[in-house]
Amino acid sequence: MQYLHAFGFWAQFCADRGSQLCIIESSGADPTVFAEALSALPTAQVEVLRHSPDTQTLARGKGAAEAELIDFALAESRFLSEPTAQFYKVTGRLIVGNAEEVIVPVSADVVRARHFLDRTRVDMRVVGTTASLWRELLADMGRDVNENKSIDLGNVVAARLASPAIMKQIQVERFNPRPAIRGQSGTNGRTYGSLKHRVSEAFGLGVEDALARFAGWKSI
Incomplete structure (x- = not known):
């Protein structure tokens, strides 16, 4: 049910802005169950692709499977075939x-992404760039994920971005404002958008901005 609610939200968002929505379905669910949730979008603006990561990928962890699904979308989506296509x-x-x-x-x-303060991990809930830049820097990340060794997809993205960012080949921008995430985490069960979470989020905004500025000039 949470997925259907989210799909309905993104369908309306894309419909309002003339954007496209690509959903990668990996659970084996019948795509027709998505029809009502996606009804706000004309069929030309939405696609549901299906792919199941192999057992070797799954053995490296959830992040490895996620990376494979993203690679599949970039290879198969008609919306992402143009190099300049915007990709969130x-x-x-x-x-x-x-x-x-x-x-x-x-x-x-x-x-565009949010790094953890030590810069060793990227928040993978929302990441934005162009299709071509993702293909150039962030393709085939699943092979580097090994959650048994505490190397998740966010760690791999941070590592892939670090060198070209330092060498001024790319720009890594923080979201401004920070994404107001809502829903329940599938990893830890945390409910984003609860009163407790919103209070914590509001308190953290000023601290996060200050620490980000501090980190830019302070060596340790």
């Missing part, structure tokens, strides 16, 4: 309450 990856069961401020066009050399 969003976790399927979640919505972004301030999506109109977060899902915005990016330049060809920009990746």
Whole structure:
């Protein structure tokens, strides 16, 4: 049910902006169950692709499977065939309450993402760039994920972005404002958007901005 709610949200968001929505279905569910949730979008603006990661990929963890699904979308989606296509990856069961401020066009050399403060991990719930830049820098990440060794997809993305960002080949931009994530995490069961979470989120905004500025000039 949470997935259907999220699909309905993103369908309406894309319909309002003339954007396209690509859903990668990996559970084996009948795609016809999505029809009502996606009814806000004309069929020309939505596609549901189906792919099941192999057992070797699944053995490396959820992040490896997620990376394979993204690679599949970039290879098969008719919406992402153009190199300049704008591409926002969003976790399927979640919505972004301030999506109109977060899902915005990016330049060809920009990746929009939230890093953890130590820069060793990227928040994979929302990441935006162009299709060509993702293919160039972030393809085939599943082989590097090994959750048995605590190397998740967010770690791999951070590692892939670090060198070209330092060498000024790309720009990694923070979301401004921060995405207002809503829904329940499939990893830890946390409910984003609850009163407790919103209070914590509001408190953290100022601290996060200050720490980000501090990290830019302070060595340790």
